[in-house]
Amino acid sequence: GAGVSQTPSNKVTEKGKYVELRCDPISGHTALYWYRQSLGQGPEFLIYFQGTGAADDSGLPNDRFFAVRPEGSVSTLKIQRTERGDSAVYLCASSLTGGPPENSPLHFGNGTRLTVT
């Protein structure tokens, strides 16, 4: 079946603009995660959803970052007033179980490469 889909695959925006990044998880997966990855680094945790609610948003760097998952499926990561330091690959992952997050393998999308000029 289809894997995790992220759109767009690439996004170039000017400093100060607003961007939205979309994630379509695997159908039936209840947990959804956002990470961002800079060159040469591992994925940095941002937020994870269990169903519609954010179970842990402790990784969001500041209040310019916000994520929603209104129907428990598709999620959107929103970044306001983008800065050059926001440039990174934003990865989305989903997992099947509604149980403890550490027990389920994550299925990742290929990411959205965000470049802020």
Place this chain on the structure above:
Amino acid sequence: SQQGEEDPQALSIQEGENATMNCSYKTSINNLQWYRQNSGRGLVHLILIRSNEREKHSGRLRVTLDTSKKSSSLLITASRAADTASYFCAPGQAGTALIFGKGTTLSVSS
């Protein structure tokens, strides 16, 4: 939450050789997961080993876990050029999302 620390940071080997990567962590875990990432792609789950397991195999992969030393190792036997990728470990702690370290970059040359 805690992240794993992978070692070495980079590893270069010839096709057919074995590759060993290590992971250390600091506090107790429920399980430990290993992932692979090819350039320009998302991470792919390789294997999950539970805290009460000591060794697990999947194809050419062998993972060990030593909870007394808070360490794990990933062995890839008879490596192939297609194994060239970054490898990440992620300690699974109760109720928290997985946190990843910087990974080990493996280069397998033919």
